[in-house]
Each structure stands twice: as C-alpha cells, then as structure tokens.
Amino acid sequence: MPQKNQPITVAITGASGFIYGLRLLQFLLNENFLVDLILSKTAFKVSQLESNLNLPADNLIESKKQILNYLNLINNKSLNLWSESNLAASISSGSYRSQGMIIIPCSMGCLGRIANGISDDLITRSADVCLKERNKLILVARETPLNTIHLQNMLTLSQLGAIILPAMPAFYQQPKTINDLIDFVVGKTLDSFGIEHKLFNRWTDPKKQVENVSSMKRKSENAD
Template identity: 50%
Template sequence: MRIIVGITGASGAIYGIRMLEALNDAGFEVHLILSSWAEKTIAIETDYKIEEIRSLATRVYSASNQAAIISSGSFNTDGMIIAPCSMKSLAAISQGYADNLISRAADVVLKERRKLVLIPRETPLNAIHLENMLRLSQLGATILPPIPAFYNHPKTVTDIVNHTVSRTLDQFGIDNSLTKRWLQRETGG
C-alpha cells in the first residue's frame, strides 16, 4: 500500500506519529507531509525529534512544495490520513482551498475518489466546524474523531491513541492488533 500521511499543527501530534509507526511496521510506502506548526506542536507535546519522525516515512515533503509528486492525481495512492487534522486544514479541504501540500494532496485524493480519513482535533465544535465536516463526509471523506473507547479497558494514553490508530487502519482494510476488539458480552437482561 502507498499512503499519504499529513500531520497538522493541531494538538494530538501523537496520533500522526503513532500512525507512522504502525504503517512503517507494516512495511507500507508512506509519504509524509509535516506542516511547520506540526513541527512546533511535536516539540511541545512529545519527546520525539523531527528527524526521528521523518525516518518513519518513505518520502517526506515540505507543506509548501506544491510541485511534489503527491499533488498530482496521476500518482497512484491508496489514500490519505490527516492526523491530527486542524480546523484550519479541515476548512481548507472542505472549500477546495489548496493553499499548501496537505490541503492539495487531500483535494487530489477526493477528486480521484480515493480514501481520505481526517482525525479532527477540536472541542467544543462550533457550527462552522460541523458544517465543514458534514460537507467533507458528503464528498466521501471519513471523519474519525479521536474518541476513546472504554470497553477495551485502556490503561495508558498509548492504549487510547492505539485505539484511534487501529480504527483508522481499519478504514483502509489494514489488519492490526493495536487494540482489543469488541467482544459480545452478555448483559444479563
């Protein structure tokens, strides 16, 4: 598989990093776009070094490189994940405002009818956020907020992050064991 991963400056950079680790472990070809704010957020929120994160991708692009191969529909991919997806990026994608490589690559994925999964990070959501998410959902994108599940009894933040990463990989049909799956339980009723 060939997947594009975009990491924006929204809080929750660990979702994108963990996604890269999982895709790298699975041996996929990963094309990474880091926004300048993503690099700042990574430094604030994690102990990861930018070069360490870059090393998890097959190719890395500057968000200002609109001439990158992934900005063309003629470059075949299996889709794109934006984790985390800022509301600014979500709005740009929703409106077709391809002002950087993250929003351009997402625009290409949509126009080519490929899989686009957005992990939006914002709370509370206002009507503009919700309208942009609805618009993108109607255009074929999957909106996958990083909402933890508790049926799997998470013990650590990593467990919570892995659940979202697992659910995202499921969207691409990528088998994984990052989280405990739901098992039917008798409730006695």
C-alpha cells in the same frame, strides 16, 4: 485491501495529538507500507510542545532521521518526507498512484480549507486530489467543543466521501495506559482504511463470552 507496494499519504497538522501521527507512521512502516509524509508548519511547533522531538522545519533530511530514530526504524527506506510548501511534489498530482490519504491529527483550519477547496499547500492539495480522484481520505479531526463552522465543514467533507474520524478514544476495551487510548484511535483509523491490525481488543458481547466459555467447557467434558 491496501497494497504494500503502493504509497499511502500521511499528513500531520498542528492540532493537538502529534503522537497519533507518530504511532500511525510507526505501524505502517513496521508493516512495510510505503509512506509519503507531510508535516504542516504548525505540526513542527506542536511536536516540540508535545514530544521530546525538536524537528527542524527547515531541514527535512534531519527531521526524517529524527522521526525514524524516535520510532526505532532508523534503517527504514519506505518513508518520504515532503515539505508542506512543495506543491510540485508527485503527491500533488492526480496521476500519482497513491492509495489514499490520512490526516492525523487534523486541525479545524486544515479541515476547513479542504472543505472549501482551498489547496494552497501540499496537505490541502493532496486531500483535494483524493476527493477529485474518489480516493480514500480520512481526517482524524481534533478539537472540542466544535462550532457550527467546524460541523458544517465536516458535513461537506462527509458528503464528498471523506471519512471524519474524531480522535475520540473509547473505554469499553478497558484501557490501562495512554498508549492504549492512542492505539484505539489509530486502530479505528486503520479500520477505516481497510488495514488489518491488532492494536485493540474488539468488542464481544460479555454474554456471548460466557456462552463461549461454557460451550468450550461442555465440549472438553464430553471429550473426557
């Protein structure tokens, strides 16, 4: 079970779906987890295109303020925002006690670099550290369709123990809003990390639901 006093690394890359990263961040901070956050250069660009945020990539203090403000968590003290180019950051070392890393959304470029051991920025280096330390690493991959290189890279990472979690919402929980679809993907990510949540309704066999209701009815009739 993940500990609240031990940090989790979250990286947001330049794949579509910046909102997935924000929603995960909001959940973790609301639940009092410590979070080390890294945004790739392209993530800053995608954030402008996909949200109302205008995060300055060259001013991390301002970017962090804007993110916390957007999440209604302005007084939160549990977030560290790191520069992608800061290879001397604590999270780049295997001696740092991180509980693991979630890359959400994860671009095919980032996934490919990690699969091939190219640790040339803080995101890929931190992921490389997770693999070598046998720590949790979840990649919420976003691309469609997938080419053979993407699939081979995913296989390599899966064989190394990483979890490939495609940003693929399901429909059996009957989503009503875009937020329901986002929460499904974020909820599945939390499941893979072992963090409890109630972001979506879990599947129960409709027949069992009917049986449960009938047995509850029978019990209450017997009680009468």
